[in-house]
Amino acid sequence: MKTKVAYFGESWFNPAQEALRLKGTEAMKANPTIDWDNSFVPIDHQYKGLLVSENPELLADKEWQLATFNADVQGMNNSDIVVAMYDPKMENSDPGVVWELGYAYGLHKAVYVVLPDEVEEDMNLMPAMGATQIMKVSDLATFDFNKGVYAIFDGAVY
Amino acid sequence: MKTKVAYFGESWFNPAQEALRLKGTEAMKANPTIDWDNSFVPIDHQYKGLLVSENPELLADKEWQLATFNADVQGMNNSDIVVAMYDPKMENSDPGVVWELGYAYGLHKAVYVVLPDEVEEDMNLMPAMGATQIMKVSDLATFDFNKGVYAIFDGAVY
Amino acid sequence: MKTKVAYFGESWFNPAQEALRLKGTEAMKANPTIDWDNSFVPIDHQYKGLLVSENPELLADKEWQLATFNADVQGMNNSDIVVAMYDPKMENSDPGVVWELGYAYGLHKAVYVVLPDEVEEDMNLMPAMGATQIMKVSDLATFDFNKGVYAIFDGAVY
Amino acid sequence: MKTKVAYFGESWFNPAQEALRLKGTEAMKANPTIDWDNSFVPIDHQYKGLLVSENPELLADKEWQLATFNADVQGMNNSDIVVAMYDPKMENSDPGVVWELGYAYGLHKAVYVVLPDEVEEDMNLMPAMGATQIMKVSDLATFDFNKGVYAIFDGAVY
């Protein structure tokens, strides 16, 4: 079976994000249409292996900032598709992931948004309409990423 | 003096966003390097003149969603630059504006992020590094948009 | 053997177009370098499964128009190559297919134009020079799409 | 008043096309928002000044074909907007113009389609939805090209 190399959009700044990230990681590993080994996982490619959460001095380190940004951008450029774990709840909505959704759309790349199962929030219009498909995380493991078919988000937007 | 046609990134979903939007609008009108008359202001181009805030049934109207999304995307395509009012505070960070920052960067377009004066929050790495310049709203009226020079954000990122 | 995911440019508005479409479909299915199962066939992705030919009220339905257009555009974005059935005879030349050829060229994507075997018409300069290769439909089943090599159209143009 | 540099999409292969081309040319010259002197008019930039209609041997001249194609493509690249005279009647629909509409859309460029006044034909979905605005030729002289606002075609499509 064919497999796609994904850029894995993910957030790790609060427990809800972390929970979605871990569920999503398991589902991606289980998905037979994903080439997980060659996929780009941002947390594994922070410059020099340093995470801001453990090295707060990086917050102001321009070399770290530029190198990590460029690596993430190239990670998207060099992947077949973007699959982003995204929780639209205001306190969980990660601007990094949303920026990546817009960037990938601008590159005419297939973009998949993966929501938590229990989400009841509406989504913003731009990431909602700009996605190739939007799904719940419990559907991620069995989704067929080999079919790049546009399906309009059927939830509510603001 | 030369002037630039801007796509004006803006949010109107809570009072803090609304305050920044109004301050930003005044500053853009006052800026001699901005062609405000020909700039694209999203709130003025909602499909058929309908706003979700006043017409909640639009939340689920696919025609309105698609037409408004396409109009916003074309608004960015057809502008010289993107100037976005953006408050990085979690409760004010608008995913629509952040998506637009990523999209415009993907199109190799100049992107300017305008923060509230009083902001003390760090910014996410992607919108911070992906901006041509980042400024406070009180500097907006006098900023020279004719010089598209990259200046790295000097604040902290996460 | 490697296979390519194609966007299948096709027309179904008159018998000559329909005949070419059906011959082309058979050839694509037979071609060992095409991943037909994952290819995008526009007639299978009309919004809500509705065809204008059977539902003439769609001619003026904005939601159907926008959703079908966006789906076709994403179909091209998310495919490896575009393979278009195209008859340059004035009465068979489908503007939809020609628009797609131009769009795909603008995205730096490989574009293959498949002509009817019996065509004696010249081609317009733009779709002719903008194609990676141009072939007759009887050559389609055995063409090797894994080699993306440019070969200038050897017919006449206007 | 600001002016836009246009790529002028035009056809000269039959009398109806020629009539539309001439009307459109007059209207463009009269439009105060168009920089006609610097606009790109394809018929003026055929390679070495040679037209196929007067030099039929060019039909098969590869140097002429490549050079004219590349010049037209650069003409679009280097213009602010594309303004195309287009008659959707089957016998007048020029594949060259339609290809250019698709190409320009792929480049995220503003695309304006100008129809004959008397047209009663439906338009194909792709050029109709992919246009920033569609107008009649009698409205061309007074249209404000400084506002790049998307307006969905209000006619019927197929």
Added chain:
Amino acid sequence: MKTKVAYFGESWFNPAQEALRLKGTEAMKANPTIDWDNSFVPIDHQYKGLLVSENPELLADKEWQLATFNADVQGMNNSDIVVAMYDPKMENSDPGVVWELGYAYGLHKAVYVVLPDEVEEDMNLMPAMGATQIMKVSDLATFDFNKGVYAIFDGAVY
């Protein structure tokens, strides 16, 4: 008269390059179709104002390298055209300028190559064919950059 904002491709690594750079600078300042004040001149935008030639330790400074690279790339993104001083003589051919010519062509941007007057070298095929126009530096001051017309290099290539 309208003016274009240029990215000024330039080299300062040997006396021949320096001489061409200075002649080109004077000509650009004299050209009435160039907006020199808003044009991007790389030597003026080295990160923190530091030049490698005077600060050899920058050769290995990753922050300086990344920030200067990103600024140059944005300089091209945010300019109307690229005008590059380029000497094809092997010992004067600057890879930085040539890279920029390729990058700008990939962005569908107008690219002008300015040669020394006395050059007798052939040019490489890629920068030669990928340029909108190629001229001698003595013609630069009076060239009309408002007309983005493709003219094939009439010299020899290898």
Added chain:
Amino acid sequence: MKTKVAYFGESWFNPAQEALRLKGTEAMKANPTIDWDNSFVPIDHQYKGLLVSENPELLADKEWQLATFNADVQGMNNSDIVVAMYDPKMENSDPGVVWELGYAYGLHKAVYVVLPDEVEEDMNLMPAMGATQIMKVSDLATFDFNKGVYAIFDGAVY
């Protein structure tokens, strides 16, 4: 194992370039992550099979120039990655290869630069920072091209 289709950047204008080209060719053939059969090798796609080195009259043949240029550009467009043999020594630095590196970066494509083993020259900033990875030719046969991860050049730049 998955394989990538490469555009093979190469030079054959002096013995040092020729030696690197041959070493690189062997390494690419040996690399299990490269699909060499479907990769684009420019020297094999000169228009009509003619090489300038053996047919010096091509230096001034516009048809040959345009057709070879367009074929090389399409070769990059239609490949997964660009792998370029590049010697930064002034007398070996090929402007054609450097132009291709810039072009491919502009298309958001993964770019790999392969240096001679013995190189002691610094690299120019633009091709150095614009590369996904830079390696020595003796590492080429075993490099894993399935992982498109950005790694900043660790040598010196000018």
